[in-house]
Amino acid sequence: MFELNSFLQQQREQKLYRSRITCEGMQGPLQVCDGKSFLSFCSNDYLGIAADPRIAKSLCNATEQYGVGSGAAHLINGHTSAHHALEEELADFTGRERALLFSTGYMANLGIVSALVGRNDAVIADKLVHASLIDAAKLSGAKLQRYHHAGVSSLMDRLAKASDTKKLIVTDGVFSMDGDIAPLPEIIANVDKSNSAILVDDAHGIGVLGERGRGCVEYFDCNDDVEILMGTLGKAFGTFGAFVAGSETLIETLIQSARSYIFTTAMPAAIAEATRTSLKIVQSENERREKLQALITQFRTGAKQLGFDLAESITPIQPIIVGSAEQALQMSNALSDQGILVSAIRPPTVPAGTARLRITFSAAHDETQIEKLLRALESLA
Numbered sequence: 593m594f595e596l597n598s599f600l601q602q603q604r605e606q607k608l609y610r611s612r613i614t615c616e617g618m619q620g621p622l623q624v625c626d627g628k629s630f631l632s633f634c635s636n637d638y639l640g641i642a643a644d645p646r647i648a649k650s651l652c653n654a655t656e657q658y659g660v661g662s663g664a665a666h667l668i669n670g671h672t673s674a675h676h677a678l679e680e681e682l683a684d685f686t687g688r689e690r691a692l693l694f695s696t697g698y699m700a701n702l703g704i705v706s707a708l709v710g711r712n713d714a715v716i717a718d719k720l721v722h723a724s725l726i727d728a729a730k731l732s733g734a735k736l737q738r739y740h741h742a743g744v745s746s747l748m749d750r751l752a753k754a755s756d757t758k759k760l761i762v763t764d765g766v767f768s769m770d771g772d773i774a775p776l777p778e779i780i781a782n783v784d785k786s787n788s789a790i791l792v793d794d795a796h797g798i799g800v801l802g803e804r805g806r807g808c809v810e811y812f813d814c815n816d817d818v819e820i821l822m823g824t825l826g827k828a829f830g831t832f833g834a835f836v837a838g839s840e841t842l843i844e845t846l847i848q849s850a851r852s853y854i855f856t857t858a859m860p861a862a863i864a865e866a867t868r869t870s871l872k873i874v875q876s877e878n879e880r881r882e883k884l885q886a887l888i889t890q891f892r893t894g895a896k897q898l899g900f901d902l903a904e905s906i907t908p909i910q911p912i913i914v915g916s917a918e919q920a921l922q923m924s925n926a927l928s929d930q931g932i933l934v935s936a937i938r939p940p941t942v943p944a945g946t947a948r949l950r951i952t953f954s955a956a957h958d959e960t961q962i963e964k965l966l967r968a969l970e971s972l973a
Contacts, residue, residue, distance in 0.1 A: 607917040608938050618643035619830075621957050623933065630933040631961055633951045638800050638908045639873075639880045640956025642830035647869050654865035662858040666693075667847070670858030674865040681871055682835050686806060686823070687815050690843035694852065695859050697795050697824040697834040698724040702731060703850030704791060704820060704836055705760065709734040714756035716747065718763040720770065722793055725762050734760070741767075744778045751788070758787060765794030765808035766801070769942050769950060771905030773797070773808060780817040791820040799828025800907060805874045805881060829874060831867040833859045880955040884908060887953050887962055894966040898973050908953040911937070912969075913946055920947035923972055930968045 603609040615625040619642035623632045641647060654674065664670040675693055682691035694700035705728035709715060715729035719741045729736040735756060740746035751759060761783060763774045776792065783790065794807040802810025807823065809815040820842060825833040836846060846853060873880075891910060895902055903911050914920045917938035924936035927949075938947045951965070 607921050621954065621961055625933065628931070630928070630931055631964060632933040633953065633957075633965060634933055634935040635952060635954060636796070636827040637830055637954050637956070638796075638828040638884065638952070639805075639830065639877075640954045641828075641870060641873055641880075644830065644870075644873065646873065647830060647866050650869040651862050651866035654862035658861035658865070660860060660862065662860050664858070665854065665856060666858045667854055672858075672861040672864070674861040674868070675858060678864045678868050678871070679835070681868060682823075683837060685804075685871060685875065686809075686821060686837040688821065688837040689840045691835045691837040692843045692846055692853065693859060693864065694834045694836065695856055697722075697793070697822065697826075698727075699852040699856065700822050700824075700834040700836055701725050701793060702728045703846060703852035704822065705729055705734075705762070706732040706851065707846050707849035708732075708789070708820075709758055709760050712756060713758040713760065714754045715760050715762060716750045716754065717761075718742065718747075718767075718774065720767050721762055721764050722768060722795070725764075725791075725793060729762070742772065742775050744775055744782055747779065748782050751783070758789075760789055760791060762791045762793070764796070765792045765798075766796035766907050766909065768796050768909065769937060769948070770903050770911060771796075771907045771909030772903060773801075773811070773907070776808060776812045776814050776818065780814055789819045790817070791822065792818050793822045795822070795824040795827060795834075796907065796909060798823035799874045800881065800884070803878060805878075825867050825870070829867060829870045831870050832863050833867065884953060884955045887955075887957055887959070890959060890962050891951070891953065891966070894962070895969065898966065898970050900969065900973065910951045910953065911948040912951065913948045915945055915947060917947045920949060923949055926972055927968055930971070932965060932968050 613625045615623050619635055619637045623630050662670040679691045679693055701724040709732050711733040713734040715734045716737045719738045737750045739750050766773055797807035799805045801807050809818050821837045823835055825831045900912050920936040924934055927934050934949050934951055937950045
C-alpha cells in the first residue's frame with residue numbers, strides 16, 4: 593500500500609481533519625452523541641418529520657409487503673408499484689410530466705449531467721454549486737466553466753463566449769453552505785433556450801420554500817422555465833433518496849442513458865412507500881413551514897443584536913462566517929462543551945478563509961431552544 597500518513601498528518605496540522613460522532617436514537621433537536629446529550633443544530637431535517645410516527649408506520653407496514661431489499665436495479669426487477677406510485681406523485685407535486693427516483697442526490701446529479709452533455713458541450717456552473725455537480729461535469733467530459741456566485745452578468749459573459757453545441761446551466765436552488773437562494777428569475781430572463789437548459793439542484797429548498805413546499809421554483813413562480821429539477825428526499829422529506837422531475841422526453845432519456853440510474857440497485861420499496869406518506873405531510877402541513885420561518889426570524893433577530901454578521905438567508909441554513917478553520921473548530925468545540933451541537937465547516941467544503949459555523953433549524957425546534965443557542969453564542973461573542 594502506498595504511503596498515506598503524511599496526508600493525514602497535514603490534515604491534522606491544518607485543522608482540517610474530519611471526525612465522526614456516533615449518535616443514538618431518532619433524528620430530532622435532542623440527541624445523544626458519543627454518550628453525551630446535545631441540543632442539535634446541524635441536521636437537514638428541516639420540517640422535523642424524520643422521526644414522525646406516521647412515516648415510521650408506513651415503513652414498517654411496507655417491509656411486510658416488500659421486505660427490506662429491492663434486489664436489483666430499476667431496469668431489472670427492482671422497480672415496484674411503490675416506486676412507480678411515488679414517481680407519479682412527485683411528478684404531480686412538482687407540476688411536471690414525469691419524475692424519476694435515484695438512490696441519492698449525488699447519484700442523481702452525476703446521472704443527469706453525464707447523460708445530457710458530452711465532450712462537445714459546456715456545463716456553466718455557479719461557483720458555489722454542490723460538489724456533486726462539479727464531479728458530474730467532469731465525468732461528462734463537457735467543458736466546465738464557473739461563473740461568480742449568483743452573478744447573472746458573469747453567467748451571461750460565460751454563455752456569450754461559449755460556442756459549444758449544448759450549454760447546460762447548473763445551480764443550486766438554496767446553496768447548502770450559505771443558505772442564500774439562486775436568482776432564478778434573472779437567470780431565466782437572460783438565457784437563450786434554443787441551445788441551453790437550466791438544471792436546478794433544489795435539495796435544500798424542496799419542502800421548505802413555497803406555500804406547498806415545491807421549493808425555489810414555487811417561491812419565484814418559475815416552474816415552467818426550469819427544465820430540469822432535482823430534489824432530495826433525505827432532508828425536508830425526512831426519508832432517503834432523490835428524484836429528477838421534468839418532461840417525458842427528459843425522463844426517458846435518463847432511463848436510457850444515466851449510468852448512476854441504470855447500474856445501481858434501486859432504493860428499497862419500503863423507503864419509497866414511507867416517502868409517499870412523507871410527501872402528503874410536506875404538502876398538507878404548511879404550519880411546519882410557518883413555524884420554521886418564525887424560528888429563523890427569532891434567531892436572526894437575536895444573533896444580529898449580539899453583533900454576529902449573518903449571511904443573507906431566509907432559509908433554515910444560517911451560517912456564521914468566522915474565517916479560519918482553527919477558529920471555527922474552537923467555536924464548535926466551545927458550543928459542544930455547553931451541550932450544543934453545531935458543525936464547523938472548513939475547506940475544502942467552503943473556500944479558504946470562509947470557515948464557518950453552519951447552524952440549521954428544524955420545525956421540531958422550539959423558541960426556548962433557540963434562546964439557549966443564542967445565550968451560548970453570546971458567551972463566545
